[in-house]
Amino acid sequence: MVRYQRADPEAADELVRRLTPLLFGFLSGPTHSRADTEDLVQECWLRIHKSRHTYRATEPVLPWIFAIARHTGLDGYRRRSRVDSREVKTERLPERTEMPELPGMSLKDELGRYLDQLPESQKEVILMLKVTGMSLEEVARATSSTVGAVKQKAHRAYEKLRRLLGESDGYRRKS
Amino acid sequence: MTSCARCRQLYSWLLGPEEPAELPNGVQELVSRKLRASLRPVKPLPSTGRLAARFVAIFGLFAALLVAYFGPGGAAQMNATQLVVVTVVLLAAAALVAVSLSRQMVPGSVRRIPLSWLVGAFAAGFALVVAVLFPWERLPEMLAGGWACTYHGILIAVPPGAVMLYFAARGAPLSYRSLGATVGAAAGLLSLTVLQFSCENQHAGHLLLWHGGVVVLSVAAGYVAGWAAEQVALRRRQP
Numbered sequence: 001m002v003r004y005q006r007a008d009p010e011a012a013d014e015l016v017r018r019l020t021p022l023l024f025g026f027l028s029g030p031t032h033s034r035a036d037t038e039d040l041v042q043e044c045w046l047r048i049h050k051s052r053h054t055y056r057a058t059e060p061v062l063p064w065i066f067a068i069a070r071h072t073g074l075d076g077y078r079r080r081s082r083v084d085s086r087e088v089k090t091e092r093l094p095e096r097t098e099m100p101e102l103p104g105m106s107l108k109d110e111l112g113r114y115l116d117q118l119p120e121s122q123k124e125v126i127l128m129l130k131v132t133g134m135s136l137e138e139v140a141r142a143t144s145s146t147v148g149a150v151k152q153k154a155h156r157a158y159e160k161l162r163r164l165l166g167e168s169d170g171y172r173r174k175s
Numbered sequence: 176m177t178s179c180a181r182c183r184q185l186y187s188w189l190l191g192p193e194e195p196a197e198l199p200n201g202v203q204e205l206v207s208r209k210l211r212a213s214l215r216p217v218k219p220l221p222s223t224g225r226l227a228a229r230f231v232a233i234f235g236l237f238a239a240l241l242v243a244y245f246g247p248g249g250a251a252q253m254n255a256t257q258l259v260v261v262t263v264v265l266l267a268a269a270a271l272v273a274v275s276l277s278r279q280m281v282p283g284s285v286r287r288i289p290l291s292w293l294v295g296a297f298a299a300g301f302a303l304v305v306a307v308l309f310p311w312e313r314l315p316e317m318l319a320g321g322w323a324c325t326y327h328g329i330l331i332a333v334p335p336g337a338v339m340l341y342f343a344a345r346g347a348p349l350s351y352r353s354l355g356a357t358v359g360a361a362a363g364l365l366s367l368t369v370l371q372f373s374c375e376n377q378h379a380g381h382l383l384l385w386h387g388g389v390v391v392l393s394v395a396a397g398y399v400a401g402w403a404a405e406q407v408a409l410r411r412r413q414p
Contacts, residue, residue, distance in 0.1 A: 005217050009211050012210045012214060016206050049213065053217035053220060055281075059281075064281075068283075082409065144284075144286055146287060146288070
């Protein structure tokens with residue numbers, strides 16, 4: 001990151017190579033198409049580029065990156081809501097059904113579906129903690145909140161996931 | 176977890192070795208090209224402490240100039256205890272707002288106490304100090320003539336607010352609403368300080384309603400301005 005601040009092109013490439021998959025996973029969501037997510041990732045990188053002077057070598061890099069990514073995602077959501085509220089739908093879309101169990105569904109897809117059922121604030125905390133491997137302190141920095149608030153959100157998310165998994169297991173046993 | 180095999184399987188996947196994510200190669204190349212095209216060396220921002228000291232210096236400079244301009248009539252009305260306690264409370268609040276502003280300039284900064292708690296603690300502290308240390312007037316006296324203080328207070332808050340916003344915008348604030356409210360709080364606090372040391376009406380009701388009202392209005396104005404800026408930015412980025 002320090003080399004990137006000094007305008008080393010190889011450092012920039014290395015950062016893009018290492019962080020883009022993480023950002024892609026973090027910014028993708030159940031209502032986004034792949035193209036939407038790619039647009040968000042590009043926008044996020046432009047913001048990171050414009051803000052690179054605010055990174056300090058003494059601070060951890062992931063909270064800095066994910067704080068920017070989080071706000072890019074929030075702005076994307078607001079923008080989509082604004083467009084949706086002005087668009088006239090010509091077709092009626094089918095309503096979302098409650099988690100159908102598909103045979104052969106991969107574990108990763110299944111977990112993704114469970115995570116998509118969580119409120120956005122809880123989902124982002126779980127993604128940062130468990131998928132990206134950030135510490136509680138780092139997640140608190142990235143979400144502009146306190147460690148206590150992050151712990152509480154993670155606890156609520158685990159409870160909801162546990163309930164969803166329990167329901168799914170019960171359904172499997174019955175069928 | 177102990178009774179559900181599926182839960183254990185999912186949990187172990189969650190904690191297991193990271194699978195290589197599906198790499199969006201086209202995006203990576205495009206991003207790399209864009210970054211390389213505008214890659215220039217940048218100088219990192221100074222530490223939070225130095226940024227906060229800069230905001231406190233702006234606060235102190237404006238406060239000293241404005242009190243000198245309007246005259247220290249309010250300070251002359253206060254006794255030593257009132258003067259010391261009020262100065263300490265206002266300085267502590269200015270330092271907290273300065274730290275909050277400098278942290279908002281850097282994404283991913285540590286935040287041990289939520290901003291809303293700090294604002295609440297300051298409001299409660301100031302109200303308590305004023306209610307206990309200053310004499311209360313009757314209601315008609317409290318309501319009479321106070322609007323002029325609030326009006327002047329809002330006018331006083333505008334130039335330092337603009338200067339602080341200029342410095343804060345040198346960082347990368349993520350939430351315009353939060354930044355607007357914090358700049359509003361800093362400017363309102365500065366205005367409150369000037370009124371406290373210049374206004375000759377040092378009754379508790381007047382201080383709380385008409386001087387304290389400046390801070391409330393400044394925070395609200397800053398929040399609304401931040402919200403408006405956010406809407407403009409969203410519209411610009413719309414495809």
